[in-house]
Amino acid sequence: MTTLADQGIGIAHFKLYFTAMNLLPHDNTFFELFEKQASVVCEASELLATGLTSRRESTCALSVQMKLLEEQGDEIVQQMSQRLRETFLTPFEPEDVQALTTALDDVLDSIEDVTFLIATYKLEPIPEELVEFGQIIQKSCTCLKQAVSNVIRKQPVGEHCSRIGQLEKEADLLERRLMIDLFQGEPNAVTLLKRKELFESVERITDRCDDVANVLESVSVKG
Numbered sequence: 001m002t003t004l005a006d007q008g009i010g011i012a013h014f015k016l017y018f019t020a021m022n023l024l025p026h027d028n029t030f031f032e033l034f035e036k037q038a039s040v041v042c043e044a045s046e047l048l049a050t051g052l053t054s055r056r057e058s059t060c061a062l063s064v065q066m067k068l069l070e071e072q073g074d075e076i077v078q079q080m081s082q083r084l085r086e087t088f089l090t091p092f093e094p095e096d097v098q099a100l101t102t103a104l105d106d107v108l109d110s111i112e113d114v115t116f117l118i119a120t121y122k123l124e125p126i127p128e129e130l131v132e133f134g135q136i137i138q139k140s141c142t143c144l145k146q147a148v149s150n151v152i153r154k155q156p157v158g159e160h161c162s163r164i165g166q167l168e169k170e171a172d173l174l175e176r177r178l179m180i181d182l183f184q185g186e187p188n189a190v191t192l193l194k195r196k197e198l199f200e201s202v203e204r205i206t207d208r209c210d211d212v213a214n215v216l217e218s219v220s221v222k223g
Contacts, residue, residue, distance in 0.1 A: 030083060030087075030091050031091060034101075035148060035149060037077075037104045038104060038148040038149070040069055040072050040108065041104055041107050041145070042141045042142060043069060044069045044073075044112070044141075045111060045138045046141075047062055048138075049135060050062065051115065051134075062115065066111065067112065069112070070109065073105055077101055077102075099215045100215045104144075107205065107212060110204055110208050111205055113201055117197065123198070132174060133202040136167050136171050137171075139163075139167055140206055144213065147161055147213065151216050156220070157220045161216055164209050164210055164212075164213040165210055168207060171202075171203045171205075175203040178199050179196065182199070
């Protein structure tokens with residue numbers, strides 16, 4: 001039968017183990033890759049916001065730059081996966097490292113998807129309503145980058161994550177309003193379907209940003 005004394009010894013060993021783990025040096029490469037990944041996402045959001053205020057030709061030109069950013073993001077994901085396979089001590093749980101990497105990459109992929117749709121659908125002029133979406137996305141990614149920096153430095157992330165959640169709700173309301181206007185006023189079925197998919201795809205970026213915020217809050221609580 002296990003005595004309270006035995007349990008006390010077990011708990012003491014448990015605490016000692018995790019204290020030792022925290023004192024052992026971690027591979028800072030993970031932090032560097034996370035900050036680099038967040039910077040690429042932020043740069044992509046700025047590029048998208050700029051493109052949405054321009055004519056279609058300018059956005060098509062930006063799509064080339066966006067593709068390069070996506071490729072940078074994919075390279076970071078590969079480096080992170082390789083590091084996970086080779087490293088015993090990670091800055092936080094390996095599944096959280098993987099979740100954060102994937103969530104950040106999903107934001108970047110979603111931004112690139114929107115740029116691709118604008119170029120492919122040949123919408124001219126670019127719907128003015130998308131400018132507001134672009135601003136919301138840029139603000140979300142700026143908060144996201146700061147939250148990543150904070151979680152790395154073990155600083156609070158709640159304020160930034162809450163702001164990302166608020167921006168996601170703003171984007172959701174904007175999408176609903178635009179959908180109502182679209183279905184009430186667009187006579188051309190093809191144009192309607194193109195704009196519908198575009199509005200949905202742009203709003204989806206803020207959903208992906210909110211996914212990152214959820215991962216960051218979880219990591220912050222555990223840390």
